[in-house]
Amino acid sequence: MSSEWRFKEPKDRMVYTLRQIMDSGAPILHVSHNSDDGAWQFLGWETPKVEDGIIVCFEHIVEKDPSVVELADLRLGWHAWRESLNDAWVIEINPYDPSADGGSSS
Numbered sequence: 001m002s003s004e005w006r007f008k009e010p011k012d013r014m015v016y017t018l019r020q021i022m023d024s025g026a027p028i029l030h031v032s033h034n035s036d037d038g039a040w041q042f043l044g045w046e047t048p049k050v051e052d053g054i055i056v057c058f059e060h061i062v063e064k065d066p067s068v069v070e071l072a073d074l075r076l077g078w079h080a081w082r083e084s085l086n087d088a089w090v091i092e093i094n095p096y097d098p099s100a101d102g103g104s105s106s
Helices: 019-024 058-064 066-071
Strands: 014-018 030-033 040-043 053-057 078-081 090-093
Touching: 014 019, 014 058, 019 053, 019 058, 030 066, 040 058, 053 058, 058 066
Parallel strands: 014 040
Antiparallel strands: 014 053, 030 040, 030 078, 078 090
């Protein structure tokens, strides 16, 4: 992992993820950057269950999957997804983010 931190948020910023990602090695396949509060979510492909949600330091996510660094400039209200670890990230406005307007920047 590069020593240069590319995200605007600090390494110790809390982000949302799932137990399966941190504890069981499930891949990060969906990332969102919420427009309302600037929160980051690092999820899998399935609809997440509330009871599986955990909060971790941003740095731990990058350590778990360094490919998320490619998303350092992900705009507020946008999301990125891929079907597998071997696929490139698809980045687009998040249709599930009610405040996203396509013009906000992170």
